[in-house]
Amino acid sequence: MSPLINELPKYPVRRLERVPPRIALASALLVAIGVVTMIAALLTNADRAWQAYTFNWLFFATVAQAAVLLGAVVTIARGLWSRPVRRLGLAFVAFLPIAYLVLFPPLLLWAPGHLFPWWQHRPTGNTGFYLSTWFLVTRNVVFLGALLLVSLWFAYWALRPDLGLAEDVPPRLRGLYDRMTRGWRGQEAEEMLAHKRLSVLSPVMVLLYVFAFSFVAFDFVMSLQQPHWVSTLFGPYFFMGGFLGGIAATFVVTLVCRRCLDLDEYIEGATLHDMGKLLFAFCIFWAYLFWAQYMVQWYGNMPHEQVFLVIRLGAPYRPLTQFVLFALFIVPFFALLGVKPKTTPTIAAFMASVVLIGLWTERYILVYPTLYPHASGIPLGYQEVGIGLGFLGIVIACLGWFQKTFPMLQIWQPATEIELMGKAVEVE
Numbered sequence: 272m273s274p275l276i277n278e279l280p281k282y283p284v285r286r287l288e289r290v291p292p293r294i295a296l297a298s299a300l301l302v303a304i305g306v307v308t309m310i311a312a313l314l315t316n317a318d319r320a321w322q323a324y325t326f327n328w329l330f331f332a333t334v335a336q337a338a339v340l341l342g343a344v345v346t347i348a349r350g351l352w353s354r355p356v357r358r359l360g361l362a363f364v365a366f367l368p369i370a371y372l373v374l375f376p377p378l379l380l381w382a383p384g385h386l387f388p389w390w391q392h393r394p395t396g397n398t399g400f401y402l403s404t405w406f407l408v409t410r411n412v413v414f415l416g417a418l419l420l421v422s423l424w425f426a427y428w429a430l431r432p433d434l435g436l437a438e439d440v441p442p443r444l445r446g447l448y449d450r451m452t453r454g455w456r457g458q459e460a461e462e463m464l465a466h467k468r469l470s471v472l473s474p475v476m477v478l479l480y481v482f483a484f485s486f487v488a489f490d491f492v493m494s495l496q497q498p499h500w501v502s503t504l505f506g507p508y509f510f511m512g513g514f515l516g517g518i519a520a521t522f523v524v525t526l527v528c529r530r531c532l533d534l535d536e537y538i539e540g541a542t543l544h545d546m547g548k549l550l551f552a553f554c555i556f557w558a559y560l561f562w563a564q565y566m567v568q569w570y571g572n573m574p575h576e577q578v579f580l581v582i583r584l585g586a587p588y589r590p591l592t593q594f595v596l597f598a599l600f601i602v603p604f605f606a607l608l609g610v611k612p613k614t615t616p617t618i619a620a621f622m623a624s625v626v627l628i629g630l631w632t633e634r635y636i637l638v639y640p641t642l643y644p645h646a647s648g649i650p651l652g653y654q655e656v657g658i659g660l661g662f663l664g665i666v667i668a669c670l671g672w673f674q675k676t677f678p679m680l681q682i683w684q685p686a687t688e689i690e691l692m693g694k695a696v697e698v699e
Contacts, residue, residue, distance in 0.1 A: 305661010
């Protein structure tokens with residue numbers, strides 16, 4: 272082991288003793304609002320209820336999965352800077368079983384008849400085969416199921432080395448920790464094995480994310496416009512937008528935990544600066560993907576594809592489309608140009624929140640204009656907001672459970688990263 276290990280920052284085994292009562296109460300109230308809203312919407316307008324449910328699932332599932340994916344990406348890239356925030360992004364893994372096993376099946380069982388315009392009159396030919404019920408269900412279940420399994424396996428190996436270091440484990444966690452550290456080989460051996468496992472699981476997770484959410488984008492967004500609009504770029508646009516949301520969500524959680532739990536000593540200004548640069552970069556990349564689609568569709572003189580843009584750039588949706596452009600690109604671009612905004616927690620938290628709100632609106636814009644192309648006003652009401660608050664309450668509850676169960680900071684560090692740090696010190 273490199274002697275540099277003695278110079279590495281020693282992170283404490285810090286867990287939430289309990290979720291703050293105000294947070295727990297707020298989470299419960301948000302979930303209650305979501306349930307009541309869904310029931311009321313189903314009783315008054317079932318189509319609108321399932322449409323609101325769908326676009327909110329598209330937002331929260333992609334953001335949560337992308338926050339976990341961020342850990343895989345920095346593992347592949349050996350992002351040494353990310354160690355203090357990896358666990359805070361990994362916390363979103365607690366929401367994934369609920370997102371995929373509880374909240375997604377209704378989209379396949381009850382939503383299609385209220386969501387897909389083609390459900391009663393199926394297209395023919397290759398499109399009809401692709402949109403056949405058995406094929407639609409199979410590809411989504413297989414890829415999202417595989418993504419869930421790999422994500423949970425990734426989280427297990429990311430957590431296991433730290434559980435062996437934990438001392439004074441509360442009785443409520445002893446059984447879980449014993450199961451997760453069964454067959455313990457010793458700290459150094461466990462860290463080496465975990466690093467090998469994560470090095471394999473990370474690229475697998477990235478590939479599954481790409482395929483799974485490309486299919487989700489094609490099936491639950493692009494197919495709404497069938498057969499008038501097809502875009503092979505739409506899958507990357509959709510899942511990279513989700514990755515931008517995962518970065519923003521991790522940034523928000525990092526800033527909240529840093530302030531409320533006194534983690535300033537461990538999550539330093541340099542880490543915030545790196546997170547800010549990452550958010551800034553992917554806002555630009557989102558704009559690039561948006562422009563790549565816009566330019567081809569608009570200037571390609573293909574009316575059957577331009578209809579997707581025409582609806583969203585015309586009344587009544589134009590203000591929302593403009594807001595998305597400002598929230599996801601223009602405002603972050605200018606606000607995060609300098610160093611100070613990235614390292615000032617208040618400004619950084621505000622900008623990350625703006626990006627998340629912008630992405631939520633973008634998911635709405637992807638779905639609703641196709642379903643309501645001739646609306647006299649924007650169909651955005653209590654159904655969309657209330658159900659969204661319900662999803663948010665579930666996410667907050669899952670984050671709270673994870674942070675009171677597992678160490679909030681990653682204590683162990685792979686030997687390869689320590690070696691890289693040593694080389695960096697030698698170069699300096």
